[in-house]
Amino acid sequence: QQQYPSFITFLQQPISSTxxxxxxxxxxxxxxxxxxxxxxxxxxxxxxxxxWVKGAVVKSFKEEKL
Structure with a gap:
């Protein structure tokens, strides 16, 4: 029923054990x-x-609206 049991244990093992x-x-x-x-x-x-970032965001937003 479990699809990836080995992958999950592989992720949990090194973090919890060591x-x-x-x-x-x-x-x-x-x-x-x-x-x-x-x-x-x-x-x-x-x-x-x-x-400059604000201007770029506003510009791209206006271009998307058009």
Whole structure:
């Protein structure tokens, strides 16, 4: 009845059994924060970029309406 039992156990086994899984997950989240946070700060600081993005979004929206 179960279609992918081996695949599910393969996903659950390394995360639950070893301590290496959570460490890798935490490291991945930290890496994402380190990469994304400066980009987000740059976007907030540079109002030229945000206004350009707004203009592009509005332009594409108008083109879609037409």
């Amino acid at each position: 301590l290496f899984g959570p460490l890798v997950t935490l490291f991945g989240i930290l890496l994402m924060l380190i990469i994304v946070f400066p980009l987000f700060v740059n976007l907030v600081r540079k109002k030229k970029v945000s206004s």
